[in-house]
Amino acid sequence: MSSEVISSGHSACAGCGEIMGERMVLEAIGKDVIVCQATGCMEVTTTPYPKTTFKVPWVHVTFENAASVASGVVEADRKLGGDATVLAIGGDGGMMDIGFRALSGALERGHDILVVITDNEAYMNTGIQRSSGTPKYASTTTTPAGKVIPGKLQWKKNIARIAVAHGAPYVATASVGFPQDLAAKVKKAKSIRGPKLIHLFTPCPVGWGFDSSKTVYYAKKAVETGLWPLYEVEHGKLKIDQKPSFAPVEEYFKGQKRYKHLTPELIAEIEKHVKDRWAELEKQEAAGINLQLLP
Amino acid sequence: MVKKIEEGSHAVADVVRLLNPGVLAMYPITPSTHIPERLSEFEANGELGGKIIRVESEFSAISAVVGASARGIRAYTATSSQGLALMHEVLFAASGMRLPIVITVANRALSAPLNIFNDWQDSISERDSGWLQFYGEDSQEVVDLMIQAYKIAEDKRVLLPTMVCMDGFFLTHTYDVIDVPEDLKGFVPDYKPEHAFLDPKKPMTQGAWAMQEPYFKLRKELEEAQRSIFPVIKEVHDDFAKVFGRSYGDGLIEVYGEGDNAVVTMGSFSTNLKVLADKLGFQVIRIRCYRPFPDKELAAALKGKESVAVFEKDVSYGTGHGAVYNDVRTVYNGKMVNFIVGLGGLDVPVSALEKMYKQVPEMKDAETRWQI
Known part of the structure; x- marks a missing residue:
């Protein structure tokens, strides 16, 4: 799909949620942008030398430094009299694991940057290995569901809350299943000075094992079941954007190969976790407390 | 010309201030630390033109400097030992991207065992990174090398990142009679890149990936660039001698x-x-x-x-x-x-x-x- 910011002809897979997310984010920002991309699918499918998908300035350096590169880009841009939106964008591996130190440093220093984490819940570019973004009990190539171990054994890292704890003035979650919500959040982020972070849910047909026509279906279903809450935290105040219908989580797991080993007991554990998380979210929203001041 | 009795690191900070990088990234590591400390004093007193980013690691120091240079501005950092080793991955990216960054390396031993004192193992271990490397004999030469390094690195015939190496403690922490020029007399013109900049008005992709054949050709070009610049190094050295009155052999x-x-x-x-x-x-x-x-x-x-x-x-x-x-x-x-x-x-x-x-x-x- 061609647009003002991305041209057609990239080699992302059919149904790739990540390229959808990257396009939606860039379309919402507009052309006055500088993109600092972490290594990953969004780099290898878009810029095979000497070609490029991007119609906006774009730079890639390494896997783990998109936020640090953005720190240098934005300070140089301001020195040169520019006022571009400097976007640091990378996947769950590039931002939540190997690039976590760089991300933390950039958020703490308070650069005027927008960080977008396109989270497809594993290292897809290298062949579906576990990351800290991989959800509990998902089967990956390094946490294969076997006779004894049912996939990954840890819950997903809560990167949005970690960003809030850094004092970032704007943190939001979003899903490519809700493009208008995402665009509104990107535009709001753009209007705020300082570090902003959007944790964006981007399903991966290849890595999760579902039909490539179902990307938007799963991007919506994760929200409707309560597994992927849509919320914003502006200057520490939490606002839930969409109250889910709390459809059974099985509806979301069904049709994804990474979850086909789930037993009723494991599903019940996840269901309880969803309920507990939502109870906490709603409590915090109702209390109106400043999450940045929490010890 | 004013000669001062000054610590080597402080003389380097003096000349970096004159060279006026737009972005400076800093992370403390002995024995390079006196350089960012002095630059921070300049900033605190309103005497520094550039913006200092106090990063959370040397990995981010070199990454921020790469970002700033890719945006199209002169950029600087200083480091030593483990810090340079931590930068290793990005050093290769910087040379491959042909970004004319200059860094000062205060040479120090590498672990293990941990040791803060001087040898050359840190920068020697980066000799195949595609960066230019200069080694100064005394702090005066290091100051002069800093000036020459930016002029060489940013020359359109070169466009390669450069390390100016000075022995840790022996030079960084000792006082010497040093002539730091009061101004650079236009010797190093402003950096206005034509090959690498990130400007929304003229979009450019930097840091693409390449398949076997273009990768091979680009890496060959990097070596050809290194091998072709001896005349530039000599020329800059000779021109420097004419303007500032100091020379060091033939520059090589x-x-x-x-x-x-x-x-x-x-x-x-x-x-x-x-x-x-x-x-x-x-x-x-x-x-x-x-x-x-x-x-x-x-x-x-x-x-x-x-x-x-x-x-x-x-x-x-x-x-x-x-x-x-x-x-x-x-x-x-x-x-x-x-x-x-x-x-x-x-x-x-x-x-x-x-x-x-x-x-x-x-x-x-x-x-x-x-x-x-």
Whole structure:
């Protein structure tokens, strides 16, 4: 799909949620942008030398430094009299694991940057290995569901809350299943000075094992079941954007190969976790407390 | 011209302020730390043109500097040892992206065991990163190299990142009479890149990936660029001499004294070897530009020597020699021996050098001896 910011002809897979997310984010920002991309699918499918998908300035350096590169880009841009939106964008591996130190440093220093984490819940570019973004009990190539171990054994890292704890003035979650919500959040982020972070849910047909026509279906279903809450935290105040219908989580797991080993007991554990998380979210929203001041 | 008694690190900070990088990234590591401290004082007093980013690691220091340079502004950082090692991955990206960053390396030993003192193992280990490398003999030369380095790196015929190396503590923490120019007299023009910038008005993709054939060609181009710039280095050195009145050999190597036998070395303890040369009558050939490697100049300087002894503070592990010896071997076929000295900051006084040098006649070709 061609647009003002991305041209057609990239080699992302059919149904790739990540390229959808990257396009939606860039379309919402507009052309006055500088993109600092972490290594990953969004780099290898878009810029095979000497070609490029991007119609906006774009730079890639390494896997783990998109936020640090953005720190240098934005300070140089301001020195040169520019006022571009400097976007640091990378996947769950590039931002939540190997690039976590760089991300933390950039958020703490308070650069005027927008960080977008396109989270497809594993290292897809290298062949579906576990990351800290991989959800509990998902089967990956390094946490294969076997006779004894049912996939990954840890819950997903809560990167949005970690960003809030850094004092970032704007943190939001979003899903490519809700493009208008995402665009509104990107535009709001753009209007705020300082570090902003959007944790964006981007399903991966290849890595999760579902039909490539179902990307938007799963991007919506994760929200409707309560597994992927849509919320914003502006200057520490939490606002839930969409109250889910709390459809059974099985509806979301069904049709994804990474979850086909789930037993009723494991599903019940996840269901309880969803309920507990939502109870906490709603409590915090109702209390109106400043999450940045929490010890 | 005002000569001041100044610490080496502070003189470097003075000249960096004059060179006016738009972005400076800083992370503390001994013995480079006095440079960012002094630059921070300049900033606090409103005397620094650029913006300092106090990053959370050297990895981010070099990454931020790469980002700033890719945006199209002059950028600077300083580091040592583990910090340079942590930058390793990004060093290769910076040279591949042809970004003319200049960094000061305050040379220090690498772990393990942990050791904060001087040797060259940190920058020597990055000799194949595609960066230019210069080694200064004293703080005055390091100051002069900083000025020349930006002019060389940003030259359209070059466009390569550059390390200016100074021995940790021996230069960074010692006071010397140093002439830091009060202004650069237009010697280093503003950096206005035509090849690499990130401007929304003129979109550009930087840092693409490449398949086998274009990758191969681009890496070959990087080596061809390194090998083609000797005239630029000499030209900048000679022009600098005209404007500022100081010169260092031909800009690539410096030949000191005369003799049928030669010592090849780099860095600050060259001074000790020169003192010894005055007494024993050998010639000192000091490598100032280590990358690109000035093979033709060295071959000419070493031609017809009865023996060559290479003194160095690094090891190319598993080869039986230091890296400098191995490089010099490629241009000299006569009797050549190697002394590994000063690792982990071990003092290398003239007396120790004399004891070692007097062993040369009894040594076999290609033999390596260690200071202790």
